[in-house]
Amino acid sequence: MKRIAVLRCLKSSSRCSGAGCLKILFNKDKVYSKYKEEDIQLAAFWTCNGCDDISLGDEEGLRRxxxxxxxxxxxxxxxxxxxFKKNTDGSEEVCPQVRAIVSELEKIGVRVEKGF
Known part of the structure; x- marks a missing residue:
């Protein structure tokens, strides 16, 4: 069984229930589902700790x-x-705070993927 977590933006969480992410994750009929033939378990649905003027906790909380x-x-x-934030040329890149989280996750051997 594949254990999956979803990481989302704290700023977005003020206006998003996460229903879209969960719908995509558990809709086995969608061709783009990477887990169409696998059993999966949602192990975590979490937010980053924020940035700029919107912040949750501190470095220690994120480490936990x-x-x-x-x-x-x-x-x-x-x-x-x-x-992901859009650049002026329309390309996307992960925000700096999440990029730091990704780095820490990869150090402990957790694979990170964009979307589903």
């Missing part, structure tokens, strides 16, 4: 979240589309 991913034996963390 990352440690929780390790303790929970998460196989892969999927980055919700809301953690």
């Amino acid at each position: 979240k990352i440690a929780s991913m390790e303790r929970s034996s998460v196989d892969v963390v999927h980055l919700s589309h809301c953690v």
Whole structure:
């Protein structure tokens, strides 16, 4: 069984229920579902700790979240589309705060993927 976590943006969480991410994750009929033939378990649905004027906790709180991913034996963390910011040329890149989280997750051996 594949243990999955979804990471989303704190700013977006003020206006998003996460229903779209969950719908995509559990809709086995969609061709784009990477887990169409696998059993999956949602191990975590979490937010970054924010940036700029919107912030949740501190560095220690974020470290506890990352440690929780390790303790929970998460196989892969999927980055919700809301953690990507559009550049002026239309390309997307992950925000700096989430980029730092990705780096920490990869250090403990957790695979990170964009979306689903």
